[in-house]
Amino acid sequence: MSLFDLRACTLGHEHIAHAHAHHQLILATCGVTELEIEGHGDRVTGGRGCLIPYAHHHEYEGDGENRTLVLNLPLGALGTLRDGEDMERLFDRPRFFPVPARLNQLAGTLMVQLEQYPALHSEIAALLLRALYLHLEDRTAAADPGFPFARRANERLDLARLNAWIDRHLADDIRVEQLAALCALSPGHFHACFRELTGTTPLAHVQGRRLDHARALIRHGSLSLGHIAALIGFRDQGSFSRAYRRHFDLAPSMERQRALAICRVAGKSS
Structure with missing residues (x-):
């Protein structure tokens, strides 16, 4: 796997169950994917994303109409980025998180750029991670739900x-x-x-x-x-x-x- 493996895809109706030896970020610009991590389920939509640390078993099935960004991160890859050590905290536990309109719009723009300029996928992935990190850092620790996922009202x-x-x-x-x-x-x-x-x-x-x-x-x-x-x-x-x-x-x-x-x-x- 390259340093940052970012791809845009549509997750179909096939039910997938596995675990992998890398971290994973999942964001959607539209559509729905039902996802469960070690027995705790939720939905990935344009307003809700997911972070899956390595070795965590998860299952998912898309609606066949979603447009989804999947970012796979080998262990240690974040260390190459500015604030990489701090950004490792993104994957300290599995979690779903609310995606505000501005982050959803950025994901949509980056998806278009990824499809037009696939050779820039590492740079696009780094920008996406940075934006997510800043978004989650803005949220207070008290408001950040732990695992299992207690869905807050605004989510x-x-x-x-x-x-x-x-x-x-x-x-x-x-x-x-x-x-x-x-x-x-x-x-x-x-x-x-x-x-x-x-x-x-x-x-x-x-x-x-x-x-x-x-x-x-x-x-x-x-x-x-x-x-x-x-x-x-x-x-x-x-x-x-x-x-x-x-x-x-x-x-x-x-x-x-x-x-x-x-x-x-x-x-x-x-």
């Missing part, structure tokens, strides 16, 4: 699942109580956990997804702005336009004019 937040639900209900009046119920949490507790995980409030997150969806419709469709406003849950075009301008620093009408101009230029050049 019940499957952000990918929440986003999928939000996107299906953009035209509706989405309330924090509804999102909290999806995670089996009280609204107050959900709000606090969501802010800890994403750095923003649930309703601000919903608003951002509404406006991102609106931008795609404006750029790539011909629906009127009023129709788009209704589709994403605004009561009228005026409130939609004001929110859009605050979010993107650009009026939706100007966004459409830019998109049309780009299309005209592309049509002339083709």
Whole structure:
């Protein structure tokens, strides 16, 4: 095995059970993998990763739709990195851990880079490890669960699942109580956990997804702005336009004019 063995893959429906003589980090950008370490199970998702120290028996089965980063680390490999001795603590015991949105986004970016530039897999692996180390170091020791894994409330937040639900209900009046119920949490507790995980409030997150969806419709469709406003849950075009301008620093009408101009230029050049 090379110093850092990092690969991007899709874990299928086959049930695998084994142990290995190296540490392993597993992160997913989407999908679900059911994983059990010495009798203690959990799920690897876009919002939840896993660290498996060497010689620990584990079993897993993917959903066939995940995109997963698997990093295998020979014993002693971390010693080649800055803060390597401290980073060895990442693997002092098996654990699942919450993956905030910013770390999930970084994993997605690095997955693309890995697929485009496989020769850089060691450098990409080192960057990923450093980011994970800094993320876990920011968490207090009291909040860091030990083995077996006692799932904390904010680790019940499957952000990918929440986003999928939000996107299906953009035209509706989405309330924090509804999102909290999806995670089996009280609204107050959900709000606090969501802010800890994403750095923003649930309703601000919903608003951002509404406006991102609106931008795609404006750029790539011909629906009127009023129709788009209704589709994403605004009561009228005026409130939609004001929110859009605050979010993107650009009026939706100007966004459409830019998109049309780009299309005209592309049509002339083709």
